[in-house]
Amino acid sequence: MLKPIPNKLDLPAIDRELLDFWKENRIFEKSVERPAPKGDYVFYDGPPGTNGVPHVGHMMQSALKDLWPRYKTMQGYRVLRKAGWDTHGLPIELTADKELGLKSKRDVTDFGVQNYIDYCRQTVFRYRELWETAIRKIGRFVDLDNAYATYHPYYIQSDWWTLKQAWNLELEGEAREQALRLEQSPRYLYRDYRVMAYSPRTGTTLSNFEVAQGYEDVTDITLYVKFRLKDAPNTFLTAWTTTPWTLLSNLAVAVHPDLEYITVELKKDCDTGKAGERLILAHARHLALEPMLGEHHIVGHQKGSELAGREYEPMWDWQNPQDSAILARAGDQAFTVVCDDYVTAADGTGLVHLAYYGEDDFRILRKLGLPIYCVVDWTGHVRPEATAFAGRWFRDETLDVDILKALQEKGLLIAKEKYTHSYPFDYRTGCPLMYFPRPAWFIRTTALKEMMIEANHLIGWKPDHIREGRFGNWLENITDWNVTRERYWGSPFPVWSTENGDEAVCVEGIAELRALVEKSGGQLPEDFDPHKPQIDEILLQAKDGREMRREDFVLDSWFNAGLMPWGQFGYPAEPGSVEQFREQYPCDFICEGLDQTRGWFYTLLACSCLVAKAQIAEAKKRADRDAEAFWSNPRNWSSYRNVICTELILDHEGRKMSKSVGNIVDPVALFDKFGADPVRWIFYDSNPWNAKRFGEEEIAEAIRAVILPLWNSYSFFVTYALIDRWTPDSHAKLEPTLMDRWVKSEFHRMIERVTTALDDYDVATAAGAVSRFLDLLTNWYIRRSRRRFWKSESDADKATAYATLYEILRELVHLLAPFLSFLSEHIYQNLVRGLEPNSPGSVHLAAFPMYQASLRDADLETQMERVMEAVTLARALRQERNLKVRQPLTSLVWVVPDESSEEALAPFLQIIGDELNVKSVKLRHDDRDLVTRSATANFKVLGKQVGKRMPEVAGIIASLTDEQIQAIESGQPFRHDEFEFTVEDIQIRRLERSGLAMKSDGFMTVALDTELTDELIAEGMAREVVHHVQNLRKQAGFEISDRIALHIAPDTQELERALRTHEEYVRRETLAVDFELNTVAAETRLDANGHPFGVNLSRIAAHNQ
Known part of the structure; x- marks a missing residue:
């Protein structure tokens, strides 16, 4: 039975009560276990890292991730909602390094790799309890007890299986030949040296999408420098560099074979050089560089191809083959001019200095057969052989200055400039990145590019422009994915190879590894931990008996995250995982931050396209037509079908939240103070892909605008139902009144809007429809129906009012359950379960309201909207004339231009009268009885027509009567002597008749009789x-x-x-x-x-x- 409503709404207390209720009664579990007539709705939870505390942005994503699974559950779907944790990768290592005081890989070695791995493992779930508390307190239904974690052996086996798919795929045709020319394996998983973004702080490379997250504008010293030709000691090649430290490792100078180059001779000594020196530069750059050349003249022309092969003197004393084994191997290919089409004359001098710190540099120097030569090493410091600069940090501005000075002393400096450009930094540590040649393993995402682009076209993006914009542009420019990292705490890379790399094996799981170990005469421990260092001790044998060691890499943690659609089940090694994956792939919905377009959203798509391509090939081999048809369908190439991108949460003043500003908000503290539902509502009432202001003021507004109207409606009903001892079957119902039919129509209008919006993943539109209906319910229906509940007699009209409001409130809490999970449950348990005890045990086990077109009356909705507009207009008029609504007035005239509306609107006049406290309401289609009219001449129009007779005409128009002006308004021309006037010829002024107050909105007019008896x-x-x-x-x-x-x-x-x-x-x-x-x-x-x-x-x- 119904219980009385407490005087004060205590949302945090309600939250605490219901968290216990849901847990004790296994409500979430029951929602998953019960029959699902519509099948599975699949949701993937992006795995957050748990070595940091949750913030408000995470809670916004939690609120959105909770909404659709609840909604679809109530529609008859099964939604598993398996939580997950990102437990590998650099953030965890950085925490360990900081706490252990480790600054380099040598420090890790001294500390002990096993000790280091154990420490990383201990820090993984340091904040898990905080995360789980926040997730539960926001009211999210998600399976935390069976969450997947990327460091578990079953998940690592899925990593390995996915890599094996790439290993088994090979390029074909010209693409295969191209790979072989580059001395690469044609497999989709291949090893190569590449110049990659590298963090000397952490000692690891970053993938291209990680690099994209850390660019900053910096201002550096740039240098124009000279290289002295050996065969013409007074002639110099010129080059421009934005990274002076790379000059320490110069190996060659590149020109474009087809560009025209000129030789200029200096006439006088200047900062650029001495009189008689000759400088070679691109003809197209001559005009731009002329100011720094001083007095000079052109003495020669040549194509870039004519410069090819010319040798120049090394820039530094230590670049001597007798003193450097590396340069000795380079032979006469080092310090020469080389041609390449990548060189342009868009900036600089049209010549490019080459060192092994750039992708094009690397490609050209490798083609020359030059060994890798890096005077700035992988730690970011200058090596000892460069004695003048040894030990210096590569991004130390004083190093650039000292290099400048040294070149100036050698007579090799032309000029220096300050240059502002975009430079990459490690987005996690803030360390400047360097492009450095490192060995790594790559997945050929370029070979999957067309698949990914086609799959992307089928994804439902919110906002929609991401498809062709941010994400589409990213896919157009992808490079092969470096999936390995030279670190410790990560999923180990499962390739074993011989010392010279001519034989290798990729292991797809622990069972295969065990078999290979036994075949090699060893034994895999029963408690085998696939992490370093234990896995590093495992040696395998090649076919000829040679030793194979594991390639010493761990996997990019983004790769771990990208394969979670099958990794969460341990597919395919774990028992039952094949069936689970088949049921839960692809997913219907994911939601993460907008930055994940270059993170998780991308890696999910790359991994699923890789697996799709491999499975198509495998299905063809097995002649499995069903599998081939499934994986050949582009809709299954992406592991997700709909995605919502979220933007930043800002503070109340619109600033980004950060520790330095001191405006970070603890979400759990907010839940404890205000309850979760108003916080949830903030995340729903505007598009999540737009930056959102958030603070206590916004929470208070959500309570005022949504929570309290719902609570007050519920409280109103329960209060009177208890007084009258009303039950759903206690009275026979009559036909609903006009107001009853209207509120039901509006309710189903809302259901249609909410359902359509949620099916389109448009939460703001859905929330807007709810807000609008709550306003109509509280400020119109209940206001206008109060007396039906107040009256002492229990007649059929009162029973109908109870039945209508109960039906609305009952279905409303069902509809609000996915949005306001706590308050809707609280109301449901008292209101619905109190009056209908046989209802489902929780609102979250009940059905979402179904739209019923038969209860819609669009004409009635339109008419009531006009009525409310008229009331709003008249209220504003009362306020302007200082007439309180409690002061009754004699009459109101409502002017609606459309005559056909009069009959339809007549039944509403009593509603207007009651609402505005007027004795009678009259409906008119014009204001002729309400105003007096006067007219003046439209001088702009008439001046050209009547000329000097304008004063006479103006007088005629000024003397027009009210009736004559009305006739002109209705389209009848007015004739006076030889003149004829139409409505365009006059300007009409309306004056209220005495005792009336009038107001118009451009469509309708209201007139109040203001005389008080x-x-x-x-x-x-x-x-x-x-x-x-x-x-x-x-x-x-x-x-x-x-x-x-x-x-x-x-x-x-x-x-x-x-x-x-x-x-x-x-x-x-x-x-x-x-x-x-x-x-x-x-x-x-x-x-x-x-x-x-x-x-x-x-x-x-x-x-x-």
Whole structure:
């Protein structure tokens, strides 16, 4: 049965109560276990790292991730909702390094790799409890007890299996030949040296999408330098560099074979060089460089191809083949001019200095057969052989300055400039990156590019422009994915190879590894941990008996995350994982931050396209037509079908939240203070892909705009239902009234809008429809229906009002359950379960409301909208004329231009009269009876026509009568002598008739009769007194049904007469069974429209009522 509503809404207490209720009654588990007539709706949870605390942005994603699974569950789907944790990778190592005081790989070795791995493992779930608390307190239903974690052996086996798919795929045709020419394996998983973004701080490479997250604008010293030709000692090649430190490792200079180059001779000594020196530069750059060349003249022209092969003197003393084994191997290929089409004359000198720190440099120098030569090493410091600069940090500006000075002393500096450009930094540590040649293993995502682009076209993106914009552009420019890292705490790379790399094996799981170990004469421990260093101890044998060691890499943690669609089940090694993967792939919905377009969203797509391509090939081999058909369908190439991108959460003032600003918000503290539902609502009421302001002010607004209207509607119903002992079957219902039919129509209008929006992953539109309906319910339907509940007699109209409001509230809490998971459950347990005990045990086990077109009445909705617009217009008019709504007025005229509307709107006139406190409402289609009109000449129009007779014409128009002006307005020309006037010729002014107040919105007009009779004034005073007494009842904490003794002492005869005239009204409205006037010693002094009075009131005991 129904329970009374507490006076104060305590959302945090409700949250605590329901968290216990859901846990004790296994509500989430039951929602997954129960029959699902519509099958599976699949959701993937992107794995967050748990070595940091959750913030408000995570909670926004949690709220969104909770909404659709609840909604689809209530529609009859099964939604598993398996949580996951990202437990590998650099963030965990950085935490360990900081706490252990480790600064380099040597430090890790000294500390002990096993000790280091153990420490990383211990830090993985340091903040897991905080995460789980926050996730539960926001009301999210998700399986935390069986969460997947990327460091578990079953997940690592899925990593290995996925790599084996790439290993088994090979390029074909010209692409295969191209790979072989580059001395690469044609497999989709191949080893290569590449110049890659490298963090000397962490000692690991970054993938291209990681690099994209860390660019910053920096200002550096750039240098124009000279290289002295060996065969012409007074002639120099010129080059420009933005990274002076790379000059320490120069090996060659590149030119474009087809560009025209000139030789200029300096006429005088200058900063650029001495008189007689000759400089070679691109002809196209001559004009731009002329200011720094001083007086000079052109003495030669040649194509870039004519410069090829010319040798120049090394720039530094240590670049001597006798002193460097590496340069000795380079032979006469080092320090020469080489041609390549990548060189341009867009900037610099048209010649490019080459060192092994750039992708094009690497390609050209490798083609020359030059060994890798890096004077700045992998730690970011200058090697000892460069004695003048040894030990210096590569991004130290003083190093650039000292290089500049050294070149100046050697006569090899032309000029220096400051240059602002975009430079990559490690987005996790802030360390500047260097492009450095490192060995790594790559997946050929370039070979999957067309698949990924086609699959992307089928993904439902929110916002939609991401498809062709941010994400589509990214796919157009992808490079092969470096999936390995030279670190420790990560999924180990499962390739074993011989020392020279001519034989290798990729292991797809622990079972295969065990078999290979036994075949090699060893034994894999039963408690085998696939992490370093244990896996590094495993040696395998090649076919000829040679030793094979594991390639010493761990996997990119983004790769771990990208294969979670099957990794979460340990596919295919874990028992039952094949069936689970088949049921849960692809997913219907994911949601993460916008930055994941270059992170998780990308790696999910890359991994699924890789697996799809491999499975198509495998299915063809097995002649498995079903599998081939499934994986050949482009809709299954992406592991996700719909994705919502979220933007930043800002503070109340619009600033990004950060520790340095001090505006970080603890989400759990907010839940404990305000409850979860208002916080959830903030995340729903505007598009999540737009930056959102967030703070206590926004939470208060959500409570005011949504939570309280819902609560007050529920409280209103329960209060009166308890008084009248109403139950759903206690009274026969009559036909619904106009208001009842309207509110049902509007309710189903909302259902349609919410369902359509949620099916389109448009949460803001859905939330807007809910907000709109709550406003209509509380501020129109319940306002206009209060007297149906207040009246003492229990007639059929009252029963219909109860039945209608109950039906609306019951279905409303069902609809709100995915949005306001706590409050909807709280209301459901009392309202629905209290009146219908056989209902499902939780609102989250109930059905989402179904749209019923038969209950819609679009005409009725339109008509009521006009009524509400008229009321809004008239209220504004009352306010302008200082006429309180409690002051009754004689009449209102409602002018609606469309004559056909009169009959349809006539039934609503009583509603308008009641709402605006006017005695009668009249409907008109024009304002002819309400205003007087006057006209003046339209001089712009008439001046050209009548010329000098304009004064005469103006006088004629000014003398037009109201009736004549109305006729002109209706389209009848007015003739006077030889003149004829139409509505375009005159300007009409309308004046309200005496005693009227008018207001128009451009479509409709309302006119109030503002003349107050003595009777109206008296009634207004009585209404004002009732208003004050109701406030006193509320302040005293009286129940709505409490009867009172009311004694009033008016100070004026006018107020006394008014109260005696309207005594019955005062008694009825205030429930005053004992009512007296002219009593003395009033406790409270008040005022009714300028008439003071005293008042005493007290509650009358129930047995005296």
